[in-house]
Amino acid sequence: PPSHECQYLVKPSDAYSGRGGGSTDKFFLECCGGRQFPICGGLTASFQSDCCPGFARFENINGRSNCSQRLLADRELPDWLAQLPGSRVGGFSDAFASSPQVEGVLMTGRPNNGTWTLLALVDEAFDDNDFLAFTSCSNGTLSKAYRRQTTAAPGRAGMSAPKEKIAEGSRGHRSLIYQQKCGELEASNATGSLDFRLEAWKHLIPGRKYIADLQREAVVPSMFKMDSGESYPLKFSKYSNGVSCVECSPIVEANHEAGNAVVHFIGKSILSRSPAVTLGGLLESRFPDFWSLMPEPERQLLRQSSCDAFYTVLVPKQLDSLRALSGEQRSAALREHIVKGLWCTAGMIDRETQPVATVSTESVRFACSASSARQVLFGPNFSRRATVSSAAGEFDIMAVNGVLQVVDAPILPKDALSLRTALQLEEAEPPGEDSVASEPENLSAGLVRECFLNFQEGDGYIVLLPTDEAFRKFFTQRNIPEAVGFHDSAEIRCALLRHHVLAAGRGLTSLGRATHVQRVYRSLAGDLVADYLFVKNGVPKAFFMNAEVIHDTEGHAFENGHLYHVSEVLVPPGSPVWGRMVDDMYTEQKRVINRFQSLGRRHGNRLLTLFLPTNGYHALINLDTLRSHTADSVFYLAYLTEDGQSVDLTNLAGGRITVSREAGQYFAACGETAMRWKVPLRHCGVRLAAGIVCSVEEPLKAHGSAELGGALS
Numbered sequence: 061p062p063s064h065e066c067q068y069l070v071k072p073s074d075a076y077s078g079r080g081g082g083s084t085d086k087f088f089l090e091c092c093g094g095r096q097f098p099i100c101g102g103l104t105a106s107f108q109s110d111c112c113p114g115f116a117r118f119e120n121i122n123g124r125s126n127c128s129q130r131l132l133a134d135r136e137l138p139d140w141l142a143q144l145p146g147s148r149v150g151g152f153s154d155a156f157a158s159s160p161q162v163e164g165v166l167m168t169g170r171p172n173n174g175t176w177t178l179l180a181l182v183d184e185a186f187d188d189n190d191f192l193a194f195t196s197c198s199n200g201t202l203s204k205a206y207r208r209q210t211t212a213a214p215g216r217a218g219m220s221a222p223k224e225k226i227a228e229g230s231r232g233h234r235s236l237i238y239q240q241k242c243g244e245l246e247a248s249n250a251t252g253s254l255d256f257r258l259e260a261w262k263h264l265i266p267g268r269k270y271i272a273d274l275q276r277e278a279v280v281p282s283m284f285k286m287d288s289g290e291s292y293p294l295k296f297s298k299y300s301n302g303v304s305c306v307e308c309s310p311i312v313e314a315n316h317e318a319g320n321a322v323v324h325f326i327g328k329s330i331l332s333r334s335p336a337v338t339l340g341g342l343l344e345s346r347f348p349d350f351w352s353l354m355p356e357p358e359r360q361l362l363r364q365s366s367c368d369a370f371y372t373v374l375v376p377k378q379l380d381s382l383r384a385l386s387g388e389q390r391s392a393a394l395r396e397h398i399v400k401g402l403w404c405t406a407g408m409i410d411r412e413t414q415p416v417a418t419v420s421t422e423s424v425r426f427a428c429s430a431s432s433a434r435q436v437l438f439g440p441n442f443s444r445r446a447t448v449s450s451a452a453g454e455f456d457i458m459a460v461n462g463v464l465q466v467v468d469a470p471i472l473p474k475d476a477l478s479l480r481t482a483l484q485l486e487e488a489e490p491p492g493e494d495s496v497a498s499e500p501e502n503l504s505a506g507l508v509r510e511c512f513l514n515f516q517e518g519d520g521y522i523v524l525l526p527t528d529e530a531f532r533k534f535f536t537q538r539n540i541p542e543a544v545g546f547h548d549s550a551e552i553r554c555a556l557l558r559h560h561v562l563a564a565g566r567g568l569t570s571l572g573r574a575t576h577v578q579r580v581y582r583s584l585a586g587d588l589v590a591d592y593l594f595v596k597n598g599v600p601k602a603f604f605m606n607a608e609v610i611h612d613t614e615g616h617a618f619e620n621g622h623l624y625h626v627s628e629v630l631v632p633p634g635s636p637v638w639g640r641m642v643d644d645m646y647t648e649q650k651r652v653i654n655r656f657q658s659l660g661r662r663h664g665n666r667l668l669t670l671f672l673p674t675n676g677y678h679a680l681i682n683l684d685t686l687r688s689h690t691a692d693s694v695f696y697l698a699y700l701t702e703d704g705q706s707v708d709l710t711n712l713a714g715g716r717i718t719v720s721r722e723a724g725q726y727f728a729a730c731g732e733t734a735m736r737w738k739v740p741l742r743h744c745g746v747r748l749a750a751g752i753v754c755s756v757e758e759p760l761k762a763h764g765s766a767e768l769g770g771a772l773s
């Protein structure tokens with residue numbers, strides 16, 4: 061007020077909208093839109109300003125328009141629906157008008173002195189089943205208007221069709237089933253003059269219920285009576301993206317005012333979607349295999365029909381991984397499938413929700429992928445994911461005390477699994493754009509199963525899994541003994557694997573998302589391996605030596621540590637490079653290389669980088685000059701991913717070596733004004749026990765000095 065204009069979130073339809081699809085969704089938001097919401101599909105939802113529900117645009121004599129025209133506020137139900145101009149609920153209005161029972165209750169004002177809340181289904185989601193739910197059971201017959209539509213024989217309008225000729229699933233078939241249901245109710249004398257067990261009564265609520273007046277999760281009794289005689293509790297839920305739902309049906313227009321009611325337009329049917337059974341009853345009848353694994357305390361929880369708490373149960377299609385767990389591990393994993401609160405797919409428009417608690421000690425997040433799939437994020441740092449099914453009947457399955465969502469994979473606490481079990485799960489995940497195992501690591505996983513890894517109790521480990529593509533590149537290096545004998549010798553294969561298993565002591569085995577001082581680990585083969593982390597465009601990147609971590613820099617936890625997928629096979633120190641043996645590469649510089657190896661032994665658990673000049677290398681025979689050309693950490697050219705980047709390294713003399721990339725070329729320099737004296741850097745990557753050797757054209761120079769060591773030489 062006074063303009064009576066509201067903002068609506070306009071969102072393209074997807075598999076979760078309407079009944080298997082639908083037109084563009086226009087969501088009425090409780091909050092005012094001040095920003096654009098990211099939505100499933102990688103698109104951005106836009107806001108559309110339009111008249112608030114219950115108001116229409118009015119143009120005055122000056123040609124100016126506003127939303128001051130109130131729509132039929134003085135008209136009462138059911139006339140309000142019938143006369144609503146440009147209505148999105150025409151089918152619902154017709155069905156409503158064909159139900160003398162509903163009309164009778166509205167006209168007499170029973171049982172709430174004449175004020176109501178009506179949930180009107182939009183045309184995109186309205187079908188024959190919804191029409192049937194509004195028909196009268198009075199005297200066991202359907203309304204005349206509906207009977208004329210449903211019992212006409214093919215090709216002969218107005219003639220009754222024999223029952224045996226009515227196709228199963230057709231309107232006529234469903235009308236016969238409904239007549240039989242009505243007859244059974246009357247035979248049991250359950251109906252009386254009004255049958256409040258017709259599902260249409262779920263759409264009618266005594267009293268006016270405005271969305272803004274409801275809590276985040278609210279229960280409102282409807283006019284529908286369950287077998288117990290109690291009113292069916294309609295579950296309202298509101299989400300951070302501004303969307304509100306009833307029984308997981310999004311409210312697309314809210315708070316329309318009529319003379320005796322407030323009307324909300326909803327985007328999905330709430331009829332057969334809202335059985336009067338508990339989550340436990342639904343699981344037992346529809347998903348018995350999953351229910352059979354559920355621990356007894358959680359069974360009792362899901363059987364409770366109390367409206368004090370709601371739960372969202374994630375039902376995995378694949379159960380083999382759960383069955384493989386031990387008793388307590390399985391119970392812990394199953395508890396992670398029970399999420400506190402009511403989480404509908406319509407509430408997953410944002411890319412990612414805040415962490416949501418399960419009935420275990422863990423939390424999950426709900427998110428959207430770039431392909432419009434709703435996902436459940438779980439595990440360490442929410443690095444693993446399961447996708448919510450979009451198949452009909454497998455999402456937003458309502459119960460009295462919550463909702464079921466079918467997912468494609470189990471929610472497993474990976475830190476409770478052995479490394480071998482974790483690898484089996486990695487292999488079991490179907491490939492896809494959102495899968496953390498989109499490229500199978502068959503060779504790496506096979507090595508882990510084949511070789512014995514002696515994990516010490518209480519220590520943490522990092523396991524690096526080269527991709528199959530990394531192995532294919534590795535096998536082309538025919539002069540590396542490990543590559544030549546890989547397929548013939550289990551001893552060679554297992555020795556190579558031990559180069560990829562790093563002991564992290566009792567420290568952290570997860571790299572995390574922030575950069576840190578380079579850490580050095582000792583592999584089970586005895587050599588040293590260093591990591592390197594940086595952030596590019598807000599995205600963390602990580603390396604172990606020259607092997608980049610792919611899929612997920614958070615890694616995947618198992619009971620002894622973390623595993624990472626990497627792009628290269630790590631070769632042992634001294635392995636041939638570029639088809640040449642190391643001794644052959646440095647025949648002339650052998651004395652300098654030997655002194656570098658000696659420096660490495662002096663510095664113990666540290667990996668170094670030597671910037672070795674092609675010309676003038678004799679200067680490095682001097683120990684001080686050698687120290688000024690040796691960085692106290694590992695560096696590879698792969699760490700510089702684009703032009704304009706530079707990295708500062710500390711040398712063993714206490715100074716600085718700066719490496720930069722410009723126009724695809726690499727340079728190195730030392731000194732406080734480092735880049736004034738740039739020396740071309742040709743390559744890095746020769747792996748020695750002391751660290752890495754990089755080749756520069758000439759000795760590094762410092763500002764204001766001659767060539768380092770030049771005066772001495």
